[in-house]
Amino acid sequence: MPRELVGAIHELPLLAAPYSPWETVVTEKLIFEISSPGRRCVRLPEVDVPERPLEELLPLKLRRVNQPRLPEVSELDVVRHFTRLSQLNYCIDTNFYPLGSCTMKYNPKIHEDVARLDGFKRLHPYQPYGQVQGILQLQFEFIDMLKKVCGLPAFSLQPSAGAHAELLGMMIVRAYYEKKGEARNKIIIPDSAHGTNPASAALCGFDVLEVKSNRQGTVDINALMDAMSPDVAALMITNPNTLGIFEKEITEICRILHEAGALVYCDGANMNALLGRMRPGDMGIDLLHLNLHKTFTGPHGGGGPGSGPLGVVESLRPFLPVPTIELKHGTYMLNYNLPDSVGRVRPYYGNIGVIIKAYSYILAIGKEGLPRVSEAAVINANYLKTKLAKYYDIPYPEGCLHEFVISARRQKELGVTTLDIAKRLLDYGFYAPTIYFPLIVEEALMIEPTETESRETLDAFADALIKIAEEAENDPELVKGAPHNTPVGRLDEVKAARKPDVRWGFS
Ligand SMILES: *Cc1c(COP(=O)(O)O)cnc(C)c1O
Helix, strand or coil: CCHHHCCCCCCCCCCCCCCCHHHCCCCCCCCCCCCCCCCCCCCCCCCCCCCCCHHHHCCHHHCCCCCCCCCCCCHHHHHHHHHHHHHHCCCCCCCCCCECCCCCCCCCHHHHHHHCCHHHHCCCCCCCHHHCHHHHHHHHHHHHHHHHHHCCCEEECCCCCHHHHHHHHHHHHHHHHHHHCCCCCEEEEECCCCCHHHHHHHHCCCEEEEECECCCCCECHHHHHHHCCCCEEEEEEECCCCCCCCCCCHHHHHHHHHHCCCEEEEEECCHHHCCCCCCHHHHCCCEEEECCCCCCCCCCCCCCCCCCCEEECHHHHHHCCCCEEEEECCEEEEECCCCCCCCCCCCCCCCHHHHHHHHHHHHHHHHHHHHHHHHHHHHHHHHHHHHHCCCCECCCCCCCCCCEEEECHHHHCCCCCHHHHHHHHHHCCCCCCEECCCCCCCCEEEECCCCCCCHHHHHHHHHHHHHHHHHHHHCHHHHHCCCCCCCCCCCCHHHHHHCCCCCCCCC
């Protein structure tokens, strides 16, 4: 592979060795533990107006009985404490996230600047459309770009995330068949699908039918034909699928569904594999969502705002959410007059900040940049996959697109599981890949390097995984006890998620 093709498309400073956040701060006390009685950040001057009794200002029943237990600290204590905590934060600006399916790529800072321009940031969503022509024009033009990139004639920018768009897609499918007077209650979903797909279909009241993948990791056409019936409303397919494999039979799959009067929904969360090279609309897809917070550089993780535009074919346009943005006689207007619309799925304009960033990204890289994104994403994934092939089982050894899945089956025989490997990676300063997904691969690690990482970062990550494979053979206890270098060891993750205790000091 030519060297110049491997690596980042953005010029990022190269780190010789990955920076480990754990080295900066190893122990940080709770702010209550550094509290010292009587210490204050700010001392207010004496009041120079007549005092009034508190009861006059605040009814007794609203006042707390006991003083709150607040930490007593100086301003410098506060600044240092929170700065150190922020340094413990693992983030894309400090480290690499090889998180399969999640596309944790670099978020260029210029898009943040654009989204924060006064002209955007000072808008109010209730301003009449005559005063906000700029933001309406931006959305109108952005939809136009998405139409061209995806080959679909209509988009809604309302959904707040991928899963939200899936739900909207299912609502549109339901409305479409209700209008046609057809009772179809089944959605077919391959077993390699993202977990949100069956959840969205079920939430919308459909029955989910799973079809098995074949040995190549793609949809088994015979199994699909067996699953077909007049009750099938749609197929939800991810292409490339969560194994990082392109569904080569996609046009045939769409033909089978369409012939039976059913629709095809494509989960396009990971469009960075196809950008500028292939258009889902040309494959026969009827509905498609994109994740602006993945492919189009919106920051995500930590539950930040997302955006999941939904695109549809012409026959489904009447069911899109209201309002749609239309250009009439040189003025952008909001059209609420869509009698068959499924309604609104979000107030105002959706997560407009993320939309501005994605718009700015497409403008910045241009038509020539789009295919370079998919090129680098695919080359980076294949580069890593090839480097790891000797050390881990690769259940689907052929070339991949933007991501791939390896298996720790071999290491499990030595007593080291995928979870242990993921924890050991933290010791080496790497975020762990997606693990135990997709479910069809035993001891799965699903890795997506993305197009924005440099060859040096990919090499350092591969070296860490190779070292861990060697440790599994020579010193399995070391891996099983990981992480050793992080501020806390292994947490009870289920308990931490279900019963978080954040009340310290506020008993
Ligand atoms: C991330 C992802 C989703 C869900 O998107 P959210 O924005 O997290 O709701 C759905 N499908 C695939 C393939 C994904 O990678």
